[in-house]
Amino acid sequence: MRVSAKSDYALRALIEMASRADGKAVSAEELGRLQEIPHGFLQAILADLRRAGVVISQRGQSGGWRMGRPATDVSVADVIRAVDGPLVSVYGLRPEAVTYNESAEVLQHVWIAARRSLRDVFEQTSIQALADGKLPKAVTSRTADEDAWQPH
């Protein structure tokens, strides 16, 4: 259950992009400097996001990157899927694709429930919400409990 550096970097870059209300393109170099992301790695991440239609690239001088669709329409789940594939996978397979023998097939239900649980959080959080610092109830209700912040 680990979040890759790619997903984290992608989200941070998008937050920075969405904060530019003017809609001007931002260079990858600047994004990398603002969020301390290695330039080459960020380039590959932005390419993934471009293929998913999340961002648009513009070459040439005064070129750069900007949102491909409104930041309110891009969820955290969209970004993770574009950059890292399915939300949850069981060593390479999607939860609904893994096969177990009779005694272990209940495990599949657990993985499906886990994905459902993550979707509740990731699909209801948009990039715009992150840029504004206005988190949805799906997040705030789960972080209110102090126990949620203890190491687990």
Add this chain to the structure above:
Amino acid sequence: MRVSAKSDYALRALIEMASRADGKAVSAEELGRLQEIPHGFLQAILADLRRAGVVISQRGQSGGWRMGRPATDVSVADVIRAVDGPLVSVYGLRPEAVTYNESAEVLQHVWIAARRSLRDVFEQTSIQALADGKLPKAVTSRTADEDAWQPH
């Protein structure tokens, strides 16, 4: 957000172990055969579970492995932590340990909420429940919706 083979194998082996109501020890060779787990890999996984006190090993002829504490007291979360470390980590760091700059610090709340969300599922599901096929409400309520089974 991927489940490693180690966690999956560990859970399958434990389900098989907990199904032996007689409390007799089961050899690693038999566990591996029943659940199609590579023998050497399973040996390493069982060693991790032993260090966590989840299982007990017995050498010698008619030796093998058995539960170290009641299967009702071992949750899926316990197993994942014993075998793969923290439930969710952001490229190596625990969610509460990652540091962001001002504009991105909201991301930490998202990761905390995600972990809280997973704990709701994994901590309420015991090995005994899996062995009996009697899943807790935390799981059944999330898998009831047909949409939960669609690829995401």
Add this chain to the structure above:
DNA sequence: GAGAAGTCGATCCAGACACTCGACTCCTCC
């Protein structure tokens, strides 16, 4: 009681894969 057999325990090795990052090339606008 001695030997044999079965089992865990630890270590090393290797291929595959993903992660991380830098260097170079090509395109676009001034």
Add this chain to the structure above:
DNA sequence: GGAGGAGTCGAGTGTCTGGATCGACTTCTC
């Protein structure tokens, strides 16, 4: 043209998965 920037390619590193070997320990059998 020239400069700034996207686009592509590839290398180094680490982790995951799996196999093999040798040693230690316990029980069973004769």
